[in-house]
Amino acid sequence: MAIVVLDIPKFRAMFPEFSNVTDAQLSLLFDFATDYLSNTEYSLITDVNKRERLLYLLMAHLSYMRYGDAKANGGSGLVGRLSSASEGSVxxxxxxxxxxxxxxxxxxxxxxxxxxxxxxxxxMVAYYPGSPYG
Structure with missing residues (x-):
């Protein structure tokens, strides 16, 4: 089974909003993404094209969380959804x-x-009717 090799131009084509993230940062984020989703011959995701899309989604998530996008969305350091905002005294x-x-x-x-x-x-839990394990 093949593994996914990071293709930075392909990632940038899929997620142009992260033009502010350097190639070196993307390479590091790819390594981080493989901590969340196995990129080995033992991965549950056996379809390499699907695994690539999922790894790139993880990279985009990590990019958004750490660096934000080119329009300064994300990268705020806040955890969770914005629940309230004020203006006076911010x-x-x-x-x-x-x-x-x-x-x-x-x-x-x-x-x-x-x-x-x-x-x-x-x-999801796999259930096999009639199985001694189910």
Missing amino acids: SVSSELGAMSGSSAWYTQSAYGFDFWQATKVYR
């Missing part, structure tokens, strides 16, 4: 709301949420 607060601890980190960006939704089939 006040901002965020909250995670009612969600499982596992999904909370992923739902802080559209990219992470896309990844979370695309991988939910891999987080």
Whole structure:
């Protein structure tokens, strides 16, 4: 089985909003993404093209969270969704709301949420009727 090799021009074509992130940073984010999703012959995602898309979604999520995009969205350091904002004396607060601890980190960006939704089939319990294990 093949592994995904980072293709920076392809990532940039898929996510042009991260033009502010350097190639060196993208390379590091790819390494981080493989900490969340195995990029080995033992990966649950056996389709290499699908694994590449998922790894790039993780890279986009990490880019958004750490550096923000070229329009200064993201990268705020806030954890969770913006729940209130003020203007006089500037006040901002965020909250995670009612969600499982596992999904909370992923739902802080559209990219992470896309990844979370695309991988939910891999987080489901398999039931085999008539199996001595079910």
